[in-house]
Amino acid sequence: MLLIPFSQVAAGALQAFALERKIFTASIATVLLQIVSIPLIIGLELPLAWTLLSLGLAQSAIAICVYLYRLRLVRQTLDTSVLGALLPKRVKDRWHGFADRALAGADGLVFMGFFAFLTFVARTHSIEAGAIIALVVSIMRLFVIPMKQFGNIGGRMLLTAGVNKYSLRSLRKASLTFTTPLTLVVLVLAIFLVPYPSVLLIAPMLMVQMFTEPWSGIDFSLAKVLYSPRAMAKVLFTVYGSIGAPIALMLAITGWGGAVEVWSVAFVCRLLFLGGVQKSLKRLHENEAS
Structure with a gap:
């Protein structure tokens, strides 16, 4: 939950540079990892408390990996800390206030x-x-x-x-x-x-x-x-x-x-x-x- 704002900001930055394909790939990978992790953890037949904890840890690990992947792409794309200088004009024009x-x-x-x-x-x-x-x-x-x-x-x-x-x-x-x-x-x-x-x-x-x-x-x-x-x-x-x-x-x-x-x-x-x-x-x- 804490990572959601940061991950979405990174995704928005990638969209500004027309990297939709990479965002889409990360989204599909996220869904597949979530689908695979659930039956694997349940198949371990752990006590209920440990099963729930393992499911939560798995989802957190997936969220962290997705965020780090997006952050790495943003850094590679920007290659600078001055984001505003690189944004396309049409993207700036779409920000119409608070x-x-x-x-x-x-x-x-x-x-x-x-x-x-x-x-x-x-x-x-x-x-x-x-x-x-x-x-x-x-x-x-x-x-x-x-x-x-x-x-x-x-x-x-x-x-x-x-x-x-x-x-x-x-x-x-x-x-x-x-x-x-x-x-x-x-x-x-x-x-x-x-x-x-x-x-x-x-x-x-x-x-x-x-x-x-x-x-x-x-x-x-x-x-x-x-x-x-x-x-x-x-x-x-x-x-x-x-x-x-x-x-x-x-x-x-x-x-x-x-x-x-x-x-x-x-x-x-x-x-x-x-x-x-x-x-x-x-x-x-x-x-x-x-």
Whole structure:
């Protein structure tokens, strides 16, 4: 968690110098390492506490390696400490004040706060429900966060090549080649790692969320790069702040904060988020074309 801001800044610097291919390679390597490390550690059949500790250490080690890799690329690319002198003019022109810079990372804070709140709501219902939601959130984070790079890199490439329906469709197809098989990976991990019967009701929702990621999270990241962080801020705060959080609070108050009910809120919010992103992206594209 502490490394995320530094790693993302390094990734942003690499995007400024059109090194999307290297960023993409690092993202794919991260996902593969995470997928491989989980069954290997569980296969050791350690006590539960040691298994959880080993999983955490493995994820931390992967995050550190990715950060060091990005940092090394930045240093090799810059070959100087004066970053401003090397940035392309079009990159400088896209920094339109403090609000945009703050909104650029707002989605991470919103999602982190929202899912922490969902875990809290489930925990008020029972320890089992809280554990299920915490495990499910951890599983989804393994894949959803790296997948954002498809949107970041795709947006950068479309800025260079020009935006049209064909290019957007091609980017979505490329994303689907990864998210489609990951739906099965998510299903297996959820059933294998969450030792509670209710996960059988949650797993189908996870599969739908993963399959539709190109139209939700990836397109959200793409729109932030193509247009501005402000472009999707309304959708983000409306869905998760004005709709999702109050509904989750009502579940806690009424005592209906079971794992299935709580994750149903997250699932519905994701579908609403998808619809809002697509509607906003279509409007932005039409405004740019007119």
